[in-house]
Amino acid sequence: MTIEFTNFSFRYDSQVNPTLKNINLTIQQGEKVLIVGPSGSGKSTLGQCLNGLIPHVIKGEAKGSLSINGKNTASMTMHNVTAMVGTVLQDTDSQFVGLSIGEDIAFALENRMMSLRCTRWLSRQQNG
Numbered sequence: 001m002t003i004e005f006t007n008f009s010f011r012y013d014s015q016v017n018p019t020l021k022n023i024n025l026t027i028q029q030g031e032k033v034l035i036v037g038p039s040g041s042g043k044s045t046l047g048q049c050l051n052g053l054i055p056h057v058i059k060g061e062a063k064g065s066l067s068i069n070g071k072n073t074a075s076m077t078m079h080n081v082t083a084m085v086g087t088v089l090q091d092t093d094s095q096f097v098g099l100s101i102g103e104d105i106a107f108a109l110e111n112r113m114m115s116l117r118c119t120r121w122l123s124r125q126q127n128g
């Protein structure tokens, strides 16, 4: 999976100035990237761009492009972005359905009617 921000800016409707300004960032498959910055600098906003909440649910003015696997997220549906990107929030206990990441991944796959054999295998890999 490749993530590519190109001259990407985003301003919340309720804000005068853009929160994200001219972001150029490419993340290749397998890379682990840590986004660091002071409170209010836009880390969560960047995450919401990646999982599609921006622009599909949270409204504002976006410029430039964000593409995931070569597809511009703005021209995809929220549903399709969700199929590619997952978000783990700070308080995982209030978010997870199962007792482990493996169970949660399996839960999502089961809901997509993937075979039980495949989801059990995935769960074993995750639980190590």
Ligand SMILES: Nc1ncnc2c1ncn2[C@@H]1O[C@H](COP(=O)(O)OP(=O)(O)OP(=O)(O)O)[C@@H](O)[C@H]1O
Residues within 6 Å of the ligand: 012, 013, 014, 015, 019, 037, 038, 039, 040, 041, 042, 043, 044, 045, 046, 058
């Ligand atoms: N839904 C929203 N509507 C309007 N402005 C918002 C919204 N969410 C965030 N902001 C504004 O965007 C800026 C960046 O916020 P964001 O939450 O992305 O920062 P952050 O780096 O994640 O901060 P923290 O380290 O505190 O989690 C802040 O000025 C914030 O007030």
Ligand SMILES: [Mg+2]
Residues within 6 Å of the ligand: 043, 044, 045
């Ligand atoms: Mg945050």
